[in-house]
Amino acid sequence: MIFLGGTNDLGGGLHTYERHNDLDDSDEFAAKVADAVFAALKQLYVTAKENNAHCVCLSIFEHGGDDPQKKTVYSYINRARALIAEKQKDYCSNPENNASFFDLGKEFPYFGIDEESRKELWGDRIHPVSENGEDRKKRFIFKSSQRLLNEKQSQKGYEQIASLILKHFRSTVLPLLKIAEVEKKEDDEKNAQK
Numbered sequence: 001m002i003f004l005g006g007t008n009d010l011g012g013g014l015h016t017y018e019r020h021n022d023l024d025d026s027d028e029f030a031a032k033v034a035d036a037v038f039a040a041l042k043q044l045y046v047t048a049k050e051n052n053a054h055c056v057c058l059s060i061f062e063h064g065g066d067d068p069q070k071k072t073v074y075s076y077i078n079r080a081r082a083l084i085a086e087k088q089k090d091y092c093s094n095p096e097n098n099a100s101f102f103d104l105g106k107e108f109p110y111f112g113i114d115e116e117s118r119k120e121l122w123g124d125r126i127h128p129v130s131e132n133g134e135d136r137k138k139r140f141i142f143k144s145s146q147r148l149l150n151e152k153q154s155q156k157g158y159e160q161i162a163s164l165i166l167k168h169f170r171s172t173v174l175p176l177l178k179i180a181e182v183e184k185k186e187d188d189e190k191n192a193q194k
Helices: 007-019 026-050 068-093 115-121 131-152 158-168 170-193
Strands: 002-004 055-058 099-102
Touching (some): 068 099
């Protein structure tokens, strides 16, 4: 099962943070929000585990904004996002949890890219929902899942993972398979030439 959650929860925390001007320690607030969001996500992960499904935990995207008055707020959000990602990685590092971590936050930076790239990928300051952003997100999840499937072929739950991926990404699977097929063919041709 593939889980992407917590994005809007961090936005909700942003509004709480803005309303409480008396919160001097944004690090403490970020830690509290991260704990609450991860606790909710963990309930989903545990439910997947209890149903013998492999859990794919996707990190939360960076949240951006150029408003200098909200610099502290975006700083809090991205600290909380990083804390949640660390908790997800820790959870997934335990083999008993039957879970994998895919870092969407790293794959989809909001900061550190030029304005043109940002417009191409991002639909707003929180979600990469532009057409190019959605396509890139699907490709990343598909390719990461494909690698995971290759690693997990002999383990219990392989068929569940494959059917879930096909079910949820049917609209992009066939084109991506063709791309993967072409890329494999090109790789094979390059290796044959060596």
